[in-house]
Each structure stands twice: as C-alpha cells, then as structure tokens.
Amino acid sequence: MASQDGLSTIYGVPTKYISLIILVVQNSTLVLTMRYSRILPGPQYLSSTAVVLSELIKCIICLAIHLRDQQSVRGYSELPTLSDDASPSHSSSSYTIRQLATDIFSIKSGFPKLLVPAILYTLQNNLQFVAASNLDAATFQVTYQCKILTTALFAVLMLGQSLSPKKWLALFVLTAGVACVQIPSSSTATPINEGNYSLGMISVAVACICSGFAGVYFERVLKGGQSTSIWVRNIQLSVGCLAIALFGAFAWDGQAIRTNGFFQGYNPVVVFTVCVQAAGGLIVAMVIKYADNILKGFATSLSIILSTVASIFLFNFVPTIYFLFGSILVFAATYLYSMPERAPAVEEIFNDSEKNPILVVDDYDADSSTEHSKIKKPFRDESDLESGDDETYDSSSIYEHDDGTKSRNFSPSLIQQPTMEKQVYSELGSV
Numbered sequence: 001m002a003s004q005d006g007l008s009t010i011y012g013v014p015t016k017y018i019s020l021i022i023l024v025v026q027n028s029t030l031v032l033t034m035r036y037s038r039i040l041p042g043p044q045y046l047s048s049t050a051v052v053l054s055e056l057i058k059c060i061i062c063l064a065i066h067l068r069d070q071q072s073v074r075g076y077s078e079l080p081t082l083s084d085d086a087s088p089s090h091s092s093s094s095y096t097i098r099q100l101a102t103d104i105f106s107i108k109s110g111f112p113k114l115l116v117p118a119i120l121y122t123l124q125n126n127l128q129f130v131a132a133s134n135l136d137a138a139t140f141q142v143t144y145q146c147k148i149l150t151t152a153l154f155a156v157l158m159l160g161q162s163l164s165p166k167k168w169l170a171l172f173v174l175t176a177g178v179a180c181v182q183i184p185s186s187s188t189a190t191p192i193n194e195g196n197y198s199l200g201m202i203s204v205a206v207a208c209i210c211s212g213f214a215g216v217y218f219e220r221v222l223k224g225g226q227s228t229s230i231w232v233r234n235i236q237l238s239v240g241c242l243a244i245a246l247f248g249a250f251a252w253d254g255q256a257i258r259t260n261g262f263f264q265g266y267n268p269v270v271v272f273t274v275c276v277q278a279a280g281g282l283i284v285a286m287v288i289k290y291a292d293n294i295l296k297g298f299a300t301s302l303s304i305i306l307s308t309v310a311s312i313f314l315f316n317f318v319p320t321i322y323f324l325f326g327s328i329l330v331f332a333a334t335y336l337y338s339m340p341e342r343a344p345a346v347e348e349i350f351n352d353s354e355k356n357p358i359l360v361v362d363d364y365d366a367d368s369s370t371e372h373s374k375i376k377k378p379f380r381d382e383s384d385l386e387s388g389d390d391e392t393y394d395s396s397s398i399y400e401h402d403d404g405t406k407s408r409n410f411s412p413s414l415i416q417q418p419t420m421e422k423q424v425y426s427e428l429g430s431v
Helices: 015-039 047-076 097-105 111-134 137-158 165-181 197-222 230-260 268-290 293-314 321-338 344-355 366-375 382-387 412-430
Strands: none
Touching: 015 111, 015 137, 015 268, 015 293, 047 111, 047 230, 047 268, 097 230, 111 137, 111 197, 111 230, 137 165, 137 197, 137 293, 137 321, 165 321, 197 230, 268 293, 293 321
16 A cells, blocks of 8 residues: 555555564564563473574565565566567476576575575574573663674674764664673562573673674675575575574484474464564564664664563563663664764755756747757756656757857857766766
8 A cells, every 4th residue: 555645554554664663563572472481381492493493484484475576577577579589488487496496506596605694593593592591581682782783893894894983982882781781780689580691691692793793794695796686595594594403403402302302392482482583584674675774773772672661570570770771872872873874965966956057948940940849948857867868959050150040048068067967867876
C-alpha cells in the first residue's frame, strides 16, 4: 500500500515506523526469551542445536525469497527477443536445481569467501547463549552494544574508512557507558539463577569481536565487484553457518545428542526463542530498506530501555546508579553514532543551480518556427537530463556569421551552460 505522498504504508501507518517497532520488539524479546529459556527449571536444551535450527530457518526464508525473485524476473524474460540464439533451451524460463547450485556453491559465485564470516557468526551465536546463561538480560543487552565499537575499528583497519570526530566521540561515550554498567554495587540484591559473571563477560567480548570482524568482512565481500544479489549472499552465508553449526553441535554435544536426542529440553519458549533469533537478520534488512540508519540506531537504543524495564519485573533485576548512568551513555552513543553525516557540497550544488536564472531563447524569425520549438525550453528540464538527449539543442548555427536575417538574444558562451549543467546532474545521479 502507498499513501498519497508516495510513502509505503500498512493500514495507513508508514512502513518505516512499523519496521522500527518490529525491530525494537525483536531485539528486546530475543534477549529476554534467551535469558528466560536458560533459567527455566527442568532439562536444559543444547544451545548448539538451537543455533542449527535458527540457521536452517534463515536459509529456508532466504531461499524462498530468492526463488520468488527468480520467478518474477524470468516471467518478464518470456518476452520475444531479437537475439539469434533464441533456441527452445535458451528461451526456457525455468530455474533448475543445477542453476541454483551454480549460483550458490560455485567458486565464481564467491561461496568459499563466505566461509570465514560463517565460522565467526556461528561462534557468535553460540556465545550469545553462553552469555545469556551467565548474565542478566539488561547487562547482556547493554554490554553487547560494544559490537558497534568493534565494527567501527575493523572498518577502519580493513576497509580504510575514516571516522568523523562525532563518531569517535560516540565510540568513546559508548566505551565509558559499558564500563559504568560493569561497576558493582554492594547494595545490589543477588539476582535469581546468577551464573558465572566472568564467563558471561568473556563470552560477550568475544561475540562482539566476532560480530565486528564478520560484519566488515561480509561488507567487503559484498563490495567486491560481483553482481550477486543480497539474497544469494544470505543463502550462501546461512548454508555455511548451518554446515558449521551442525558440525559443531555433533563435535561438542554429540554424546548428549545420541543419548537424549537432538530436541532434548525443547519447549514452546525455546522454539519461540529460535524463531525470534532467525528473524533478526530479515527485520534489520527491512528496516534498512524502509527506514534509515539513524532510526535503526534509535530503535536499538530504545530496545535497551525496554529490556531493562522488563528485566526488573521478570527477573527481579535491581539496577544500580552506575547501571542507569551507563545505560544513558550507551543510549546516547548509539544514537549519536547512527546519525548521518552532513553533505554540504551536494546541497550547495542544488542551491546554486536553483539560484541561476532559466535561460529562455527567443527567435523572432517567423521562418524558423521549428528551430524555435527546439530551442525555447528551460535548460534544467529533468526529463532531458535523464534521457541524456543533447541533440534537442541545435548548436550548429551558433558559430555561423549573423547576416542580419536572424536575431538571437544570447551569446555563444551561454549556450555551453546546459552541457555543464547536464554533466553536474549526471555525476550526482551516478553518486
């Protein structure tokens, strides 16, 4: 659905706000349900099997979207073409299993390159369950925002990106906020089912490092020059993570799986946790499509507050003054880091172009009405700029000698302005 102003809406509500609400709920729910599923009484489920099922769900969803896109594209390809090789086998619009395997697993598709982030993401997902087993939900949620710091550092080291002073300030505030959260208080009540705090913090730290390196590496692969769709990349990544997670599950918990089964300890809460974790990547993709980075950062920060408030009622969590102050710093740092950079150069170009007068050419010769219809047009006609048709302006007679039969109210130097203006718009369009 679309509103009158052209924005995508669902039942009258802009899609970007709906996607942001879903992201806030997903981020908060994942931490809370992950923590709750690990402290439930009774037999514990194996976190390695939960990671396997999560990656399987991701792979199925991405595969379904890719097949739907292929069906849509090949539906349009049934139109007749002028190519000489329009044989029956060539014009077939079916998408075979061999073509799917080639698109995903071939060396040309870049599948081996994604094994590195697949290993890191699998390790990260397992460490999240370890952290959730040993830390309360609020502390885990706040501390896990250090992945912003590791991602920024790896982007500078691996991609050669430069951060603005505002982003460096945000990273400094983020580090200070996370440090404040870790300050203990003697008056704090002992939370229920408290685990190994040191193990939980080490798990979060390693998970943040894996998340930062894998994210930057995956971005580098996406910008490697290949025209592979993002859904194919997600399928490749999910398949790699699924294979590695399955191998790790049987390597570390093989004896327990053979004894009590793959789904030991599973209940509706565990199944819900797996589904929420699998939906995380797709929700982020939806937010990036319909919203922007600043709103995404705001949603992530808002989920911290929601998780903290929910932990107070669900897990008897008692926040200290240091925790509240650190959470505020993390909230502000996340919001500040996600704010887009101002681009004054582009704005100045558009402002200057709007200030320039529109040059209108008048030809007073009645015999040249056809030429007059060609020339008398605003030079900033966007339809002409997009089409790139420069032949509309007949410049062949500009440099001819004026014998007095024709009168033009412009100088030859002014006729070059449309070409320059078209070039500026063309460069901006390519950017």
